[in-house]
Amino acid sequence: MENITVMAILLRLMNDSISNKTQFSIARGILKNFRQIPQISIYDLADLCFVSPASISRFVKSLGFSSFSEFKKECEGYISIDVDYSSNVLKAKGADILPLFERYTVSAKENLDYNLQNIDMDQIEKISDWIYKADDVVYLGLEFATILGQHYQKKMAECNKYIHLPWNFEQQREIIGDFSENSVAIIASLEGGYFYRSSEIIRMLKNKGSKVIAITMEHNSKLLRDADEIILCNKNNSETEGRLSLLHVIELLIMYYFINYK
Structure with a gap:
């Protein structure tokens, strides 16, 4: 369960299990009463x-939990949407909304400009060439980064x-266990959380000799010492505006690859 939250698992089941009425009913019931679990x-x-x-017991075990108690503990530790926002949003009233929207938009534009100003075309060329020549390429990330990964996967296909x-x-x-030395890992992690939570995967990649590309704003973090290339992404992320700049970088990578390797 290390890289996907219980909420994400339940939502995926809701999307994929409509033909399994029992699984669908349990997942829906848990989501409707999530805070009570x-x-x-x-x-x-x-x-x-x-x-x-x-x-219920069979359901939670199918998700990888040893017991209902363990499942409850995971639900209790779930971090809610509150952590996405600064105190300005958490304390906002109706009259504050438009100014918050304006600041969010300005900050998002600053992020896009930051990405463009810091882009290294030699680096993009090197990374694209690695991807083109690699036997295997894996995209890794947590939560939203993985959702963007679906878009990246489709466009690269x-x-x-x-x-x-x-x-x-x-x-x-x-x-990754089946990778050859000629492999590439793209890790999208704005604040470096993936590197912190997935140290075993990072070790596996390095032991395989895979090239590791990090897309992040934490370019000075010791967590990123194993990255072969670091693509700078994002200046501000106080209100989740970093999500837009992560997509921006991914779109630039797709565009470059399309132009040169289509």
Whole structure:
């Protein structure tokens, strides 16, 4: 469960399991009552989901949890949307919204300008050549970065280059375990969180001899010492505006690859 939150797992089940009525019902019931999960029993949840306690037990084990207690603990530790925003947003009233929108937009524009000002065309050429010649390329990230990875994967496939996009630790370990030395890992992590949470994957990549490309704003962090190339991305991220600049960098990489390797 290291690289994907319980909320993301449940939402994916809701999207993928409509044909499995029991899984769909349990996932929907948990999401509707998510904040209550740490305080209720397996019997209470079973009633809320209109299934048996045994079905709840099987469900959480299918997600990789050893017990309902472990699942509850994971739900309790889930970090909510509040952490996305500064105190300006958390304390905002109706009259504050438009000025906040304006500041957000200005900050987002500054990020895009920052990306363009810091772009190193020799670096982009080198990275694109690595990707073109690699036997395998994997895109890694947490949460939103992985969602952007779906877009990157699709567009690169249209350029005749397949990109691995594993969603969780087990898939990442399995895919990287089969890599040759001629492989590339693209790690999108604005604040370096992936490097902190996935040290085993980083070690595997280095042991394989894979080239590691980091897209991040934390370019001075010791966490990034194993990156072969660091693409600077983002100046501000107080209100999640960094998400837009991460997409900006990914679009630039796609565009360069399309022009030179289509």
